[in-house]
Amino acid sequence: MKRARIIYNPTSGREGFKKELPEVLRRLEEAGFEASAHATTGEGDAAKAAEVAVERQFDVVIAAGGDGTINEVINGLAEKPNRPKLGVIPAGTTNDFARAIRVSKGIHKALDVIIAGHTRALDIGRVNNQYFINIAGGGKLTELTYEVPSKLKTMLGQLAYYLKGIEMLPSIRPTYVEIEYDGTLFKGDIMLFLLSNSNSVGGFEKLAPAARMDDGLFDLIILKKTNIAEFVRLASHALRGQHIHDKQVIYTQANQVKVYTEEKMQLNLDGEYGGLLPGEFVNLHKHIEFFVPEE
Numbered sequence: 001m002k003r004a005r006i007i008y009n010p011t012s013g014r015e016g017f018k019k020e021l022p023e024v025l026r027r028l029e030e031a032g033f034e035a036s037a038h039a040t041t042g043e044g045d046a047a048k049a050a051e052v053a054v055e056r057q058f059d060v061v062i063a064a065g066g067d068g069t070i071n072e073v074i075n076g077l078a079e080k081p082n083r084p085k086l087g088v089i090p091a092g093t094t095n096d097f098a099r100a101i102r103v104s105k106g107i108h109k110a111l112d113v114i115i116a117g118h119t120r121a122l123d124i125g126r127v128n129n130q131y132f133i134n135i136a137g138g139g140k141l142t143e144l145t146y147e148v149p150s151k152l153k154t155m156l157g158q159l160a161y162y163l164k165g166i167e168m169l170p171s172i173r174p175t176y177v178e179i180e181y182d183g184t185l186f187k188g189d190i191m192l193f194l195l196s197n198s199n200s201v202g203g204f205e206k207l208a209p210a211a212r213m214d215d216g217l218f219d220l221i222i223l224k225k226t227n228i229a230e231f232v233r234l235a236s237h238a239l240r241g242q243h244i245h246d247k248q249v250i251y252t253q254a255n256q257v258k259v260y261t262e263e264k265m266q267l268n269l270d271g272e273y274g275g276l277l278p279g280e281f282v283n284l285h286k287h288i289e290f291f292v293p294e295e
């Protein structure tokens with residue numbers, strides 16, 4: 001019998017998963033799994049729970065929560081040699097990663113995908129000793145994702161980010177960076193850089209239009225120094241995927257990217273604070289097998 005370990009964040013989103021847990025366990029048992037669950041207790045706990053699940057030789061790990069929880073679970077699995085298959089149940093405020101792998105938002109629909117059993121090996125990113133699945137970035141602008149209080153996010157969802165973004169806009173300054181990508185060197189002042197593994201980022205579905213999750217490459221976006229008016233114009237273009245040809249934007253693909261900074265620059269990994277740059281990013285090709293809908 002296959003064994004599945006659910007790792008869920010009882011506080012994420014509108015706390016909906018907790019209520020559904022008994023039914024989720026029942027359905028997994030009915031589908032032939034021996035299933036058990038771990039409720040995370042706070043920061044870092046989902047990663048630890050994932051490591052324990054590998055040690056206990058679970059065949060499947062199911063991460064239920066927002067992007068933060070899935071990111072932690074990946075961090076717990078990434079360095080292990082015998083990685084279990086990973087199912088994702090989007091139950092957070094931001095579920096960019098689930099959207100990227102076409103797992104729809106309802107808990108039971110997501111569970112259907114896991115029970116159906118179709119999997120695909122996907123790339124993940126590593127920077128210094130941390131892992132990310134969807135996106136890494138730096139620059140003042142990316143910092144707004146963790147300056148939004150989580151209570152506000154629970155209440156307002158995506159809107160909370162936009163409100164915070166508008167509030168922060170006047171204080172966003174460019175930063176001098178040197179970015180080396182697969183042998184090419186960029187030097188200059190930037191508003192932000194993003195390394196994306198998927199094309200679904202913070203509600204911008206067309207931010208990295210060429211991104212594929214199993215091509216061994218990141219999509220690299222560098223937004224050079226702009227004023228506020230230019231920035232607002234570019235953001236509206238980005239919603240339609242029209243930013244990639246702009247002269248203020250570098251858009252390319254790379255397997256390895258090094259980012260050097262002189263002043264302090266925070267690293268954002270999947271929407272959470274990931275320490276300070278500099279960093280060396282590597283795309284780990286088809287590193288984890290995910291349950292995805294059959295195309």
Ligand SMILES: Nc1ncnc2c1ncn2[C@@H]1O[C@H](COP(=O)(O)OP(=O)(O)OP(=O)(O)O)[C@@H](O)[C@H]1O
Nearest residue numbers: 012013040041042043065066067068069092093094
């Ligand atoms: N029991 C808990 N109490 C408080 N925080 C927790 C608990 N378990 C996990 N967390 C933290 O919540 C973070 C965010 O969770 P997650 O991404 O699953 O949900 P979310 O609803 O999208 O949350 P957020 O909107 O805050 O990103 C996790 O990275 C983790 O540090």
